[in-house]
């Protein structure tokens with residue numbers, strides 16, 4: 001698998017880094033992913049496990065869109081013989097409206113929980129949504145932390161090997177300032193002692209900026225494109241009555257549904273079932289709040305088809321109706337980013353199966369946490385809680401101690417922001433007052449936590 005010619009092209013720094021990882025001179029913990037779970041675990045290991053484990057090296061690998069999004073680049077993929085070309089076709093499908101990108105590095109944490117508000121022009125600043133990951137790790141000894149902006153292409157738990165595609169960078173300093181490499185893509189084969197899978201999920205619709213799109217530039221660009229579309233539209237259909245759909249519809253309605261004059265827009269929320277939030281105990285309360293905001297709710301209205309004609313979008317619903325709109329914002333569904341892992345470690349939907357210690361079933365020394373396991377569901381609060389337990393278990397493994405059962409939240413909380421003034425929520429079965437949800441979440445959708453998340457202060 002290893003391409004020695006390509007390897008020779010790497011800089012001295014990279015050669016040293018890759019060689020030491022390949023030769024297993026350190027205790028190498030490799031973390032795949034560059035989002036909430038991965039960042040927390042990396043900080044915890046560097047702060048605590050390194051006190052006990054000599055020569056601990058934490059290697060974080062997070063995604064970069066390795067080639068441009070133009071058609072030429074996508075067709076060039078075929079010649080590279082990726083193990084799973086269909087994955088690339090799915091995630092690298094060029095957006096019809098996005099220009100071809102020339103920079104493809106994924107350098108920043110995307111605070112995607114605020115994307116529901118960020119699609120409204122003027123409501124958020126890019127700097128509050130995107131935070132440079134590498135800078136937060138500059139505090140640790142350079143021999144203890146390595147980050148590789150590359151795409152994980154394969155994992156073999158039997159031989160403890162990870163294959164990544166990677167564009168070499170010039171120096172770590174350049175990487176921190178500018179992002180990853182700009183050279184040709186190379187395939188590298190790396191060895192680990194312990195591996196933690198935190199590669200999460202992506203949105204079903206690759207044009208929607210609800211989650212990281214593969215590179216910081218592309219995510220930011222797609223967000224701006226969506227903002228421009230929102231600004232132009234007079235009639236918007238949000239498809240999907242889950243938490244994201246409800247929050248998006250509420251944010252849009254708060255800003256536009258009751259505005260006067262030219263600013264006013266009609267906001268429709270189309271749901272598959274008879275109620276939003278799949279009939280959760282909060283559904284009817286949330287539906288009343290949406291009505292107050294001016295959202296037009298269309299239940300039993302799964303959007304099945306979309307046709308673009310004369311500057312209008314025509315949506316076909318499963319119930320036979322057609323809606324004419326200016327803009328469709330689909331919020332339906334997530335896909336696990338687990339294509340690099342052999343099928344036997346996943347369930348039928350592609351989520352990774354773990355035991356009570358969050359070890360991947362049947363894969364020694366491999367853990368998985370966050371959306372890629374989605375236990376009990378895809379959620380930041382569960383991810384954050386479980387990541388704490390996984391960091392401890394990896395530290396235990398490094399110190400030859402037994403693992404401990406990973407603790408979950410005592411109750412499953414659900415908090416929904418309903419525009420910029422109200423919210424609805426429950427902790428288990430106990431309902432939470434609107435102002436409490438607004439205060440805890442709706443005020444700034446957690447964005448104020450980003451700086452400390454990046455520099456590891458909470459842990």
Ligand SMILES: Cc1cc2nc3c(=O)[nH]c(=O)nc-3n(C[C@H](O)[C@H](O)[C@H](O)COP(=O)(O)OP(=O)(O)OC[C@H]3O[C@@H](n4cnc5c(N)ncnc54)[C@H](O)[C@@H]3O)c2cc1C
Pocket residue numbers: 032033034035036037038061062063064106112113114115116150151152153198199200201202210211212214244337340369370371372378379380381382383
């Ligand atoms: C619009 C929206 C709003 C939300 N709001 C809330 C909320 O208010 N509260 C809440 O609790 N939850 C919320 N969530 C859920 C929350 O966003 C997720 O649970 C959280 O993002 C999970 O984090 P993660 O670290 O597991 O992975 P993700 O955030 O999915 O990140 C995965 C990381 O892995 C990288 N990656 C993927 N594939 C590869 C690869 N092959 N090679 C290398 N790197 C790779 C990606 O680039 C990314 O860095 C929301 C979700 C959405 C979509």
